Amino acid sequence: MESFSNRQIKNSQLPEITAVQFEPLHAKYKQVMLITTFAIVLILVAVGASGFYLPLNEEQALLVAYKEMILIGSIVLAVSLAVLRMAGVHKKGYVVREHDIMYKTGLINQKQIIIPFNRVQHVEIYEGFLLRLFGLCQIEFFTAGGNLGDLKIPGLLLHEADKIKAFVIEQVLPLSEETTQAPEVNLNSEGE
Numbered sequence: 780m781e782s783f784s785n786r787q788i789k790n791s792q793l794p795e796i797t798a799v800q801f802e803p804l805h806a807k808y809k810q811v812m813l814i815t816t817f818a819i820v821l822i823l824v825a826v827g828a829s830g831f832y833l834p835l836n837e838e839q840a841l842l843v844a845y846k847e848m849i850l851i852g853s854i855v856l857a858v859s860l861a862v863l864r865m866a867g868v869h870k871k872g873y874v875v876r877e878h879d880i881m882y883k884t885g886l887i888n889q890k891q892i893i894i895p896f897n898r899v900q901h902v903e904i905y906e907g908f909l910l911r912l913f914g915l916c917q918i919e920f921f922t923a924g925g926n927l928g929d930l931k932i933p934g935l936l937l938h939e940a941d942k943i944k945a946f947v948i949e950q951v952l953p954l955s956e957e958t959t960q961a962p963e964v965n966l967n968s969e970g971e
Contacts (some may be wrong), residue, residue: 801872801883806935807913809868814909816864820857827853863887871916873932875943880920882932894930896950898922904940916940919945 827850867886920930
């Protein structure tokens with residue numbers, strides 16, 4: 780019977796991580812982000828400005844002072860959101876390695892996602908209306924146990940996404956055959 784072991788590994792014993800060069804998203808993706816950000820800003824400012832068109836009676840006169848504050852607040856929120864979204868575009872990137880794919884994102888809250896190929900269940904390429912207008916798409920990697928894509932990389936050219944998908948599937952197929960292949964059983968008796 781094997782005994783269970785769970786020894787501590789000291790930081791000095793951990794392997795060194797090699798630096799990777801992340802591929803930036805396509806330059807046209809910044810235009811897609813600009814359009815979506817503009818739409819969000821427009822909605823926020825419209826909500827803030829809608830207070831000026833609401834009919835008020837004398838009991839609601841106090842709300843008049845709040846109308847300007849709501850409008851100014853929505854404009855500040857919209858501009859802040861626009862600046863953060865647009866500044867964060869250049870922080871996004873991906874890298875395909877031998878055994879996994881990495882994606883980084885975030886201006887303030889930076890995040891790196893690594894998905895090993897042996898965890899990938901399937902890969903999808905998504906072309907939304909706006910992405911398609913700019914000749915771009917998004918590739919999604921799904922792993923076991925999730926109903927949403929575990930990793931989404933937007934702002935890729937379709938042929939780049941197709942190449943990544945083909946490479947990942949090529950890496951996944953041998954791994955899945957190793958784990959699902961049944962051992963060979965000899966059904967013949969020894970004397971035959």
